[in-house]
Amino acid sequence: MSDDSQRPIVVKKIKKGGHGHHGGAWKIAYADFVTAMMAFFLLMWLLGSVSKGNLKGIADYFQNPLKVASSGGEGAGDATSVIKGGGQDLTKQTGQVKKGDPPTEDSAAKDRKRLSDLKKKFEALMDDKSQTSTKLKQFKSQLKLDMVAEGLRIQIVDEQNRPMFKSGSSELEPYAREILHEIASLLQEVPNALSLSGHTDAAQFAGGSAGFSNWELSSERANASRRELIAGGMADSKVLRVNGFGDKVPLNTENIYDPVNRRISIVVLNTEAERDIKEQAGRTTDQSAAASEPASAN
Structure with missing residues (x-):
């Protein structure tokens, strides 16, 4: 039997190969x-x-x-x-x-406050007992103030025995001129533009040339009021729109013949309403700004 201790010891070394080169993929x-x-x-x-x-x-x-x-x-x-x-x-x-750029919330708030202050000033002049000479106080019953979507609306209405205009005419009565002159001085204090509207009652116009109707009469009365406001000291540039509504928008809808339906409506426009009117007329805010700049000499 051979001696195992004499056998040679063989050591096997396994060499692990390195990873192959994969390139730059x-x-x-x-x-x-x-x-x-x-x-x-x-x-x-x-x-x-x-x-x-x-x-x-x-x-x-x-x-x-x-x-x-x-x-x-x-x-x-x-x-x-x-x-x-x-x-x-x-x-x-x-x-x-x-x-154009819509008015910011801050500018809109200032606009509302300005119109609200103007309304209070009108009301104070109509109510102040010390202002005995003011026409606004004397004709308080014919003046109506309210805030509408477009701004502050001032309506001057007819009374049965005290119309603003001569019958069937755009000629103002003397006291109506005085009312408009006092209103003009207050309107000039604010930078807002104005819209004027004329209204009649439903009674059909019986005189004048052929084709003359309440449409023409209301328009001419609104324009006559515009001229009187300017005569009272208000700048002509403040007027943005003059309308005639005939008898289509009665103040008293239950009685379309009521004298109160014959009236002049003055709206002190807020900034948004002014912009909308210009855009409806086909004039953008950019064009309006350009028009207000002085023309350069050629």
């Missing part, structure tokens, strides 16, 4: 990932800065490219209208005329 994949993320965030930023109208136009393009291409338009949100898009509501698909 992982770097390319990582670069593609980073590029894709940058493109994604850039897309999110662009979508966040684009108006809703343009987003709607982009969506319309992918749904129906031919329609948008044939309609044209800069922002696609105005592609269905010949009027270029814009305005405050960018969700509209049809074009909008760009509006």
Whole structure:
């Protein structure tokens, strides 16, 4: 039997091979990932800065490219209208005329306070017992003050035995002129623009030239009041609109022949109403500002 202790000891060493060289493929994949993320965030930023109208136009393009291409338009949100898009509501698909900046909450509050103070001043002059000479106090029953959506409304109404105008005419009675002169001095104290409206009762106009009706009579009376306010010291530039409503907006709806329906309505406009009137007339705020600037010499 052989002696095992004499056998040679064999030590086997296993050499583990290193990882093979994989090249730079992982770097390319990582670069593609980073590029894709940058493109994604850039897309999110662009979508966040684009108006809703343009987003709607982009969506319309992918749904129906031919329609948008044939309609044209800069922002696609105005592609269905010949009027270029814009305005405050960018969700509209049809074009909008760009509006001026709306009044801020602070400026609107100042506007309301100014008109409220003017109303209190009118009421004080009509009620103050010491102001015995004021025409506003003497004709208090013919003056009506109230706040409406457009601003402060001052209505001068007829009474049965004390009309403002001569019958069927736009000629003011002497006391009506004095009322308008006193009102003019107060209106001149505020920067707000004015709107004047003339109204008649439902009695049909019986005299005058052919075709002359309550429409013409109410318009001429409103314009006569405008001239008298200017004669009383109010700036002509303060008047923004002169209307004639005929007998279509009676003050006393239960009796359309009531003398109180014959009246002149003066509205001291707030800033929002003034802007709306200009836009309805087709004049934007930007154009109004440009018109108020002095023309340069050629």
